Amino acid sequence: MIHQDIKFEKLDSHIRQTLKKALYHNRRVDHCPACNCREYIKYGFYKGIQRYKCKVCGITFSKTTNALWSYSKKDTRTWMEFIELLLEKKSLRFCARKLNISLVTAFYWRHKILNSINLDITPDKLRGVVHIEKTIIRENFKGCRNIKSINISRDCPINLRKNVWIIGAKGDDDSMFVKPLFNSCWNLTTFNIKLYSKIEKDSYIVHYDDRYLSQVARRHNGKRVLKVEAYDNLRYFRSNIKKWFKVFHGVATKYLQRYLSFFVLFKLDLEINSINLMFQNLLNGDKFIRTNRIRFIKNHLY
Numbered sequence: 321m322i323h324q325d326i327k328f329e330k331l332d333s334h335i336r337q338t339l340k341k342a343l344y345h346n347r348r349v350d351h352c353p354a355c356n357c358r359e360y361i362k363y364g365f366y367k368g369i370q371r372y373k374c375k376v377c378g379i380t381f382s383k384t385t386n387a388l389w390s391y392s393k394k395d396t397r398t399w400m401e402f403i404e405l406l407l408e409k410k411s412l413r414f415c416a417r418k419l420n421i422s423l424v425t426a427f428y429w430r431h432k433i434l435n436s437i438n439l440d441i442t443p444d445k446l447r448g449v450v451h452i453e454k455t456i457i458r459e460n461f462k463g464c465r466n467i468k469s470i471n472i473s474r475d476c477p478i479n480l481r482k483n484v485w486i487i488g489a490k491g492d493d494d495s496m497f498v499k500p501l502f503n504s505c506w507n508l509t510t511f512n513i514k515l516y517s518k519i520e521k522d523s524y525i526v527h528y529d530d531r532y533l534s535q536v537a538r539r540h541n542g543k544r545v546l547k548v549e550a551y552d553n554l555r556y557f558r559s560n561i562k563k564w565f566k567v568f569h570g571v572a573t574k575y576l577q578r579y580l581s582f583f584v585l586f587k588l589d590l591e592i593n594s595i596n597l598m599f600q601n602l603l604n605g606d607k608f609i610r611t612n613r614i615r616f617i618k619n620h621l622y
């Protein structure tokens with residue numbers, strides 16, 4: 321007797337399971353998530369996914385442990401569709417409606433994914449021709465309930481919102497540094513520690529007429545003058561960042577870094593799509609972030 325599966329339910333569930341298996345197949349596991357030791361043995365399979373047992377602390381774990389969406393009740397396909405929509409910069413409301421998940425879930429997922437991207441893309445070194453530019457934005461308390469208590473802080477009695485300095489830098493490598501480095505005014509010490517230390521000695525710094533960065537460039541380059549093509553993502557850094565934040569209807573300062581990492585991912589012109597983002601970035605390493613580490617704020621749901 322042939323069992324019919326007219327609605328393709330079995331096929332659909334098979335595809336979901338196969339997708340999950342394929343996704344985890346290449347995930348690197350190199351330590352026990354509980355005690356961090358490297359002594360563990362293979363311990364059978366669960367639903368086709370390899371399990372392990374730690375020889376030191378005895379816990380069992382699998383290739384799915386501490387993955388980005390470990391413990392999520394939603395299936396892999398929904399996550400992938402969500403990532404696709406995120407890459408299309410769709411609003412949370414749109415994602416929630418389309419994937420039949422709650423707005424709150426969509427909010428957490430977006431932050432989990434942005435947090436993972438953030439862990440991955442910061443360059444260790446900037447080499448070759450290094451373009452740098454800055455932009456200053458106003459502190460943004462979007463979604464914060466105690467805005468009054470923040471505004472009356474002792475540091476800024478007149479200007480209610482501090483300036484946040486975002487510095488962007490790109491060398492010859494396929495990565496870009498974009499971070500909020502300091503508040504209020506230019507701080508050379510912090511600049512040197514957080515960014516200049518990453519720039520290799522024999523590199524050449526290109527600036528875009530910012531008075532602080534031009535000093536840095538002059539000091540670094542000495543007498544060298546190279547004719548270098550401008551890097552538009554940094555030449556128009558200010559308007560690029562402004563446009564980017566507009567897509568999200570403004571970004572709260574405390575989430576700034578996550579959205580800046582997302583910006584980098586887009587601007588690097590890497591060929592990204594939900595599939596390779598998932599396979600190459602989101603799946604490897606301990607990306608799991610507990611929902612209670614992301615503060616949920618109601619009027620953040622744009």
Ligand SMILES: [Zn+2]
Binds near residue numbers: 352357374375376
């Ligand atoms: Zn262990």
